Amino acid sequence: MSDNTCQTYVPATPFVVVPDNATPLHIPHRSRNVPPDAWCDYDRPVPPSWAELAARRGFRIDRRVRDRYHLALECLSCGAYTAVKIAALRDAAVRCGGCAARDREQNAQGAGLTFLRRDPVARHYGYFRAPCGHTVRRQFELIQRVRSGKTGLRCALCLVAREQDEARAHGWHRIGSDFAGNPAYRLYRHACGHVQRIARVNMRHGQCDCARCGESWSSKPSVIYLARISLPGLAGDVVKFGYSAHPRKRFKHQLGLPKSARVRFVRLLEMPSGHAACAAEKAANARLARDFPDLVVPQTIYRGLINVRSEIYWPAILGEIEAELDRISGQTQAR
Ligand SMILES: [Zn+2]
Ligand SMILES: [Zn+2]
Ligand SMILES: [Zn+2]
Structure with a gap:
């Protein structure tokens, strides 16, 4: 044998293969952590009774390997070499590593x-x-x-790409799988920024109303609202400034407010479209947050009480928001 005997693993088949210079030796998977050079020849004679036993199983004993318990068998059907325990030859059906690899490849091809x-x-x-x-x-x-045609095989990466295209076609972005674990649902972000779980089949057919801007976001009327909210456990009110196709519904069902919370709309400004409402509200909130950072309520104060992450202010900002609303109203009417 040459120096490179038992040097490298090629773990590409159901058995681990230890190649020597003549023929590779298939090693059962459970022995995969045995070092390759442990499979070298074990120089002892092979008793004739073992050879008979091997022949009955469809093998020829080529040599003894590793230690006094192991043999290298040659498969009489495919010619591949497989290492087995002598005990396995006696008790169990011995599998040929070469035949198993071929079966696996044929199955995959089929x-x-x-x-x-x-x-x-x-x-x-x-x-x-x-x-x-x-x-x-x-x-x-x-x-x-x-x-055998009993089931199909879907590529998850291709499926994600397809779902991404479906979502894009309707103004949404696919974020990921449903956080509630429902396999029929996905998590999507609307063009307005609102994140929502939607059944994939509905997204495919464009039946995907945004809970924030309502149906056909771009064309249907919307409302910019200014609301005062009193929350349990908070001494003073807070103010929310946002938009929705249905502000009352939004406060009732979507913001996760505690039952004891009180909501009073200070102002409702009707807008011709969700698109116009979204653009005006976003710009105004950005200005307010930049110019009056002290009047923005830190999220830690309302976490768990309102299901939003921004656009909550202290009431001292009310005058500024009213001014923003006047300006938006003037611009909208001028169009
Ligand atoms: Zn074989
Ligand atoms: Zn694919
Ligand atoms: Zn939306």
Whole structure:
């Protein structure tokens, strides 16, 4: 044997392969952590009774390897070499590493995939190249069912890309999977910034009303509101300045306010479209936050009481917001 005997692993088949200069040796997966050079020849004779036993199992004993418990078998059907325990030859059906690798590759091919490698940790899983070119990780057993037509195989990356396109077509951005864990739902962000969970099938068909701006965000009327809210446990009121197609509904159902909270609308300014309302409100809130940072209520104060992350002010800002509303009203009417 040459110096490079038992030097490298090629873990690309169901068995680990330890190549020597003549033929690679398949090692059962459970022995994958045994160092490669442990599989060198074990120089002892092979008793004739073992050879008979091996022949009955469809193998020829090539040599003894590693220690007094192991053999290298040659498969009489494919010619590959596999290391086994002598005890396994007696008690159990011995599998040929070469035949197993071939089965795995044929299964993958039959399912329209290319087998790449085993999962080094989970022995029932492997990595495959899908027809789209992406690498997918699947159970071997599932590949068999795909092959027999009992189930299909969807590439998760392609699915995400498709869902991203569907969302974009309707003015949404797909953020991720549903935080509530419902597999039929996804999390989306509307063009207005509002984040919402929507059934994927509804998004595909464009049935995806934004809870904040209402249906057809760009064209339907909307309202910019200024509301005073008294929250339980807070000495003074806070002020919310925002927009919605249905402000009362929004406060009642979407902001997660405690039952004991009191809401009083100081002003409701009707806007011709959700688009106009969104643009005007965003610009005004940005100005207010920049010019009156002391009047912005820190989120820590209302966390858990109102389900928003900004646009909450102390009442001292009311005059400034009224001025903003006057200006927006004037601009809208001038159009
Ligand atoms: Zn074989
Ligand atoms: Zn793909
Ligand atoms: Zn929206």
